[in-house]
Amino acid sequence: MKILFLGDIVGPAGCEAVTKFLPEIIKKNDIGFVIVNGENADDSGVGITEKISEELFKSGVDVITSGNHIWDQKEISNYIGKEKRLLRPQNLPKDLPGKGFGIFTNKKGYSIGVLNLMGNIFMKKCDDAFNSATDIINENKLKQNLDFFIVDFHGEITSEKMAIGHYLDGKVTLVVGTHTHVPTSDFRILDNGTAYQTDAGMCGDYNSVIGMNKENSINKFLKKDSKKHFPSLGSVTLSGIIVEGNINNGLAKSVKPFVFGGVLKGSI
Secondary structure (H helix, E strand, O other): OEEEEEOEEEHHHHHHHHHHHHHHHHHHHOEEEEEEEOOEOOOOOOOOOHHHHHHHHHHOOOEEEOOOOOOOOOOHHHHHHHOOOEOOOOOOOOOOOOOOEEEEEOOOOOEEEEEEEEOOOOOOOOOOHHHHHHHHHHHOOEOOOEOEEEEEEEOOOHHHHHHHHHHOOOOOOEEEEEOOOOOOOOOEEOOOOOEEEOOOOEEEOOOOEOOEOHHHHHHHHOOOOOOOOOEOOOOOEEEEEEEEEOOOOOOEEEEEEEEEOHHHOOOO
């Protein structure tokens, strides 16, 4: 079975592109399950709303993961408490609303576990990501409790992402990084059968600064007059990864990058 993971959706242009093209992408690539990171999907470029979440679900998204911006739109606190398909990092404080892990069933009856974690280095304070992963993995094993297992590791630095990838190798189907909005070319299957990519990139306008208006971002670095960051609204590239899971053991049979449209079209 093929699982599509799309990197951070940035702003209204990113949302529009995903909802417009995803149905066709699913059909053309025979995708059985879709996960997107939606923590930058709001019109402001930070957070997500109920309306946006529902639009993504209607377009074919099965699960939305997130990260450090999950609470930036205050209305999401009530919605995330009742919508199990919207995840926040598992290692955030336990008293916060929502969950960071869920098991979902696709149309063919396969069970897919999705775990959302946030890195501990240069990120908002949260519980130890490795310990949180261990707790979930010990209770949810491939081919015992679920058919496939996807991990979104929302982190700042490559070494932490690589370490969690190797740590979970052989225990999950895919470990993919999010947050830095730049797709990496290190997609591969690790020694024990887990697919890995340091960062899936973003679904946004790459003629920008990580999805934000480039002129305004440059002015901030030059310490000139600038506005609060706001998303770039140009041509969107959808960036992510497709992993084909082995139904016999839940590990990866193949993995390849997914890059569609925009300025990165055909670059990977």
